[in-house]
Amino acid sequence: MLLRLPVSLSEARECLAEGAVPVGGATLVWATWQRDGFPELAMSLRQLPEANVIGPETLGAAVLLGRIDDRVPDVLRLAAGTVGTGAVRRTATVGGNLVGSTLRCLLPAALALDARATVLETDGLRETDLAEVVAKRPLLLSLRWRAPIACAYRKLPADAGGPPPLVAASALHRRAGAGHVVRVAVRDGYDVLAGTAVHGTGPEEALQALRATALGDLPAAAWTVVRPQVLALLEHER
Structure with a gap:
């Protein structure tokens, strides 16, 4: 397998045009490749500056989960800190978690932030929503959002090998005009x-109002986590 490491967007586009298979930290695909065979050409974004940004309103897809710190909102930092073991977080990437993982541990936090995705295609950059990222798995370059007033995150404990633990993420945002907007995302099983x-x-x-959205389908046990989190978050508005 030939691994390409583009250092510019034009080089990355060329790799895509040549059929290179994108990889993050390869934590999710390595076992599959060992079983089914390695691709002839792969591509990593770990040397691409645009995919390595970290800031209060942006996060690159090539950033290792272990590098995510207080430069980003707490909801995203805490979500990254709960993924796997320390060894996993030192190799797994943002893009791999959101696009390649079935658990998508960062997805509730990103949805709570109302994040938008920048994806790279052979004809250039394009902005899209996280629903398309999950459904179509394009080459994720980075995430961007507006810094929230406050945010919160909770992941319930779970037994190893059991069902995925419940995750609740929320953020309070400024709204044009009167009032604010609260965004909540919950992972219940494999559904977000x-x-x-x-x-x-x-x-x-x-x-x-939140119960009138898709969150209304959550079981009562989930609302015992969501309700106090939202109430505590709304205290920041006072």
């Missing part, structure tokens, strides 16, 4: 549900 509510009256009204 998200909802948005405008908070301009009271906390209970905001919770009712």
Whole structure:
């Protein structure tokens, strides 16, 4: 297998045009390749500057999970810190987790931030939403969002080898005009549900609005996690 390491967007586009298979930290694909055979040409973005950004409103797809620190909102930092073991976080990447993983541990946090994705195609860059990233698995270059007022994250404990643990992520955002917007995303099993509510009256009204979204399909046990998290988050508005 030939591994290409592009250092510019034009080089990365050339690799895509040549049929290079994108890899992150290869933590998810290595065993599959050993079993089914390695691709002739692969590509890593670890030397591409645009894929290695870290900041309060942006995160590159090639960033190792272990490098995610307080430069990004807490909801994303805490989510990254719960992925696998320290050894996994030293090799796994943002792009690999969001695009290649079935668990997508970073997805609830990214949805709570209302993040948009920049993807790279043979004809250039394009911005899209996370739904397309999950469904079509394009070459993710980076994430971008607006810094929230406050955010929160919780991952319940779970037994090794059992079902995925419940994850709840939320963020409070400024809204043009009166009030604020609260965004919540929950991973229940392998499903990730998200909802948005405008908070301009009271906390209970905001919770009712969230129940009217896809989050209303969550089981009662999930709401015992979501409810106190949202109420605590809305305290920042006062």
